[in-house]
Amino acid sequence: MKKLLLFSWFLTLLLLQACNKDENTKTSFQGIVLPANYPAPVYDLSQNPVTEAGFTLGKRLFYERLLSRDTTISCGDCHISYAAFSHPDHATSHGIDNLFGKRNAPAIQNMLWSPTFFWDGGVPNLDLVPLNAIQNPVEMDETPAHVLEKLRNHPAYPGLFKAAYGTDEINTARFLQALSQFMGMLVSANSPYNQYVRKEPGAVLSVEGLAGLEVFTAKCATCHSGALLTDYQFHNNGILDDFSQDQGRFEISTFQEDIGKFKTPSLHNVAVTDPYMHNGKFKTLRSVLDHYSSGVKDSPTLDPRLRQADGTLGIPLSAEEKNYLIAFLNSLTDEDFLRDVRFAE
Amino acid sequence: MKNIKISFLVLLAFVFVFNACKDDEKTETVTGFGSVEIEFDNQAGDKSLVLGNTYKTAFGDTVKFTTFNYYISNIVFGKADGTTYTVPKNESYFLCKQDDETTRAITIDNVPAGDYTTLSFVVGVDSAKSVSAIGERTGVLDPATGASGMYWSWNSGYIFVKVEGTSPAAPLDAGSGERIFQYHTGLFGGYNSTTLNNLKTIKLTAPDEAAEVRENHEAPHFHLYVDVLQMFTSPTNISIAENPYSHSGAYSKTVADNYADMFIIDHVHNH
Secondary structure, three states: OHHHHHHHHHHHHHHHHHHHHHHHHHHOOOOOOOOOOOOOOOOOHHHOOOOHHHHHHHHHHHOOHHHOOOOOOOHHHHOEHHHOOEOOOOOOOEOHHHOEOOOOOOOOOOHHHOOOEOOOOOEOOHHHHHHHHHHOOOOOOOOHHHHHHHHHOOOOHHHHHHHHHOOOOOOHHHHHHHHHHHHHHOOOOOOHHHHHHOOOOOOOOOHHHHHHHHHHHHHOOOOOOOOOOOOOOEEEOOOOOOOOOOOEOHHHHOOHHHOOEEEOOOOOOHHHOOOEOOOOOEOOHHHHHHHHHHHOOOOOOEOHHHEOOOOOEOOOOOHHHHHHHHHHHHOOOOHHHHOOOOOOO | OHHHHHHHHHHHHHHHHHHHHHHHHHHHOOOOEEEEEEEEEEEEOOEEOOOOOEEEOOOOOEEEEEEEEEEEEEEEEEEOOOOEEEOOHHHOEEEEEOOEHHHOEEEEEEEEOEEEEEEEEEEOOOHHHHOOOHHHOOHHHOOOOOOOOOEEOOOOEEEEEEEEEEOOOOOEOOOOOOEEEEEEEEOEOOOOOOOOEOOEEEEEEOOOOOEEEOOOOOOOEEEEEEEHHHHHOOOOOOOOOOOOEEOOOOOHHHHHHHHOOOEEEEEEEOO
16 A cells, blocks of 8 residues: 555656656757757857847847838848748848849858858858848948947847846847847758658658759759758859859959859758849749759859860759759758748747 | 085075076066057158148049058067067057047057067958957957948958048049049958958067166157058059059059058157
8 A cells, every 4th residue: 555655656746747847848948959960060159159038139139120220121021931031032132222232132041050151251150140231231221330229229128138148238249149049040950851861750752852862962962062952162153154243252252263153052941042043043943953954154263063074064954854853952841940930020 | 525515516606696696687677567659640751641631642643531540450569689579469459540549549558678679560450350259359349339440241351451532533433422532451361261361460670769668667659650652652553543442352452562561660769
């Protein structure tokens, strides 16, 4: 009897603990979960550990229109969560005063692994990224100093900074690192392809998708390489033969051989990050593949991999191979990430 | 045997006495720490620079300046015997602006006492600091506040030297209705891949007397002349009509090579 009583006590205790645990997982902040199949992040998280209050502040700042000169534009206006934080339907985005920039708004995802930012790689650290958009005269056209002043005079922000950092001081590093905490949390690694790579139970690719993976590995993965599906290098992929309007990496490096080179984008969620290329020239994945097979334009800096031995330009792709590739590219869509309510406005 | 012992003792005593003498000398004259002032006295040729006044470049262009700013960092003081004192890195970043007199005279404290004959510094912000974490960029290096107007957000890095003004040789600027020239020079060599490196280390020697740094003494004073017109000449005469603007492009190397010789120590003043 005594034994039974003890046992039932034990059982109750166990149950209680189990309950507690469940509660914990529901309410506690998960932070950044590094995917098993991705390499170590480039961003130094130890310099800026992600906390719930820091993430909350960063999210609010990301959607804060006070960051722009006339309080009309937030980061989230051109980087929309359900499009992997790219700008659907916009070849280039309209910023302040409806001015258009010259480049397509890139996706914001897996930023922790990126050694450089923007199409020309002009910004080398995630913490410095927002300064560019804030100061760009066709994006937010505001001075960071004035943004800080507006936040200091705001009823909510001093409290949010205090929650995140212990005191209500609002300075450059705190402001930028809170935004980095939000952007750092935007990890997309749960597409069918990623699950397949991690050999998760039940993870399968379609027959077409698998055939597409084979074509991809043979013909695309030299630039779209590794777990992040990019080499993070700069290439001229023959979009134009005259780069006088936008010289790409050359505008940063000043070296002639960099004229017309732009950074290889990751392909995670590529099906939803249209339009494509630095100038948003292509609306569909098929038009991108058509470009590589038959639309490549020649110029002195064209990537040598787009020159075949017989002198033809581009990557030979049959109609069948294109269909397979599209099936594969569709398997890179991470619905969990696109629908994550923690990230949406 | 005894003799040897005695002579050894004598020798030892000598050594002691000598050492004591040396020590005494040091404590009397050159121990402790003092301060040094460096004044950046901007010039335009043989005249003091005044924003808005008219000057002529080596090429022959008539110019009026509106902005003349530059970063000075990594200051090192040297003695005649070749030994040096390097100012602690984090206390060694200054932004001198022509329109703010308080920024053009800097004081370095805690310099070991001694007679300093040379002064070296970097024009700009060295590459290590240029790539440092955002939390380590405070004061004049804070890209949002202290470095406002001296930082490229789209090509992350500081503008080392910023010279702006108007000239009849410059093209008409639609926005301002003025004929403006702009020379913004930066580029520290790049983060991940190589870019231009326009960092210049300047080494100057005092023309006659050394700066005598002493504890509890008024700081000696390196009085530098910084001739903005030197940026327009030697080795290359800049034509404003041909190159009215230079930012992060290849021409910035020409500008930086030119301004590398705009600094001289006019004199040292000991109080």
